[in-house]
Amino acid sequence: MHPRRKKRRTFHRRKVCRFCAEHTTDIDYKDIRVLRNFVTERGKMIPRRISGNCARHQRRLTQAIKRARYMALMPYTAMTASS
Amino acid sequence: MHPRRYETLVLLNPDMQQEELDQVKAKMTGIIEQMEGHLITMDDWGRRRLAYPVNKQLRGFYIQIDYSGQPAMMAELERNMRIEEDVWKYLTLVKDKEYSEEKYQAEMDRLNAEAAARRREEEAERAAREAARETEAGASAEPVQATPPEEPAEEPSEEPIEAASTEEPSEEPIEAASTEEPAGEPIEAASTEEPAEDDTVA
Numbered sequence: 056m057h058p059r060r061k062k063r064r065t066f067h068r069r070k071v072c073r074f075c076a077e078h079t080t081d082i083d084y085k086d087i088r089v090l091r092n093f094v095t096e097r098g099k100m101i102p103r104r105i106s107g108n109c110a111r112h113q114r115r116l117t118q119a120i121k122r123a124r125y126m127a128l129m130p131y132t133a134m135t136a137s138s
Numbered sequence: 139m140h141p142r143r144y145e146t147l148v149l150l151n152p153d154m155q156q157e158e159l160d161q162v163k164a165k166m167t168g169i170i171e172q173m174e175g176h177l178i179t180m181d182d183w184g185r186r187r188l189a190y191p192v193n194k195q196l197r198g199f200y201i202q203i204d205y206s207g208q209p210a211m212m213a214e215l216e217r218n219m220r221i222e223e224d225v226w227k228y229l230t231l232v233k234d235k236e237y238s239e240e241k242y243q244a245e246m247d248r249l250n251a252e253a254a255a256r257r258r259e260e261e262a263e264r265a266a267r268e269a270a271r272e273t274e275a276g277a278s279a280e281p282v283q284a285t286p287p288e289e290p291a292e293e294p295s296e297e298p299i300e301a302a303s304t305e306e307p308s309e310e311p312i313e314a315a316s317t318e319e320p321a322g323e324p325i326e327a328a329s330t331e332e333p334a335e336d337d338t339v340a
Contacts, residue, residue, distance in 0.1 A: 085202075125227070
């Protein structure tokens, strides 16, 4: 089926979901201190395969970040040194 | 219909005068009372730097309101916020679809208990510090360690509005807690300790 198998293997981060590990009940959009850990320097959200979050928490996290952005608690995009 | 538990975060003009701010807050509490809702907490976060300019401004005044009531009441609150020019943004969340008197009582009790406990801790800390100072004063001439400020430093300039203290609904005999003791720990940690964040990046 695949005439050409790409040699690159998707490397698996065995990282555990931070929220699952701590049994956190709530991911709160107001808690930007926590939220900021999952956003790049430019303000972009970090994908799950990097952050290691489980699907459920990543979804909640996304929702929280979007809310925080709307209420100007977090930026949609952050300026870098070059811009 | 069940009353519902809501949480609204409001972003207002930071250059409002104190009276205007009070008026807006009064209007909101008025609506809650009139439509037979319960105000659980109204917490001023105070002025904060915004992550991006809103209404051409870089700072804003946040208020967090926790309350319960009928959906119609919430709709009325939102309608009023939309009308109000000084309200720039608001975000309302439903925290509980099946709130009840019992839940309300339980929550109020819990909040009061937490506030009381925190106050007791502060008292104990202060007492301990006093005691420590006593012993030190006799022993050495070391400078006394200044009492770490409980309040995060607010900007000295620009005060048309003062951050008000937490207000509890009138039927509860609660002493007013100070500004940095809003209901709910996670909010406190996030907001009041960082009144003016200096990092521009996310």
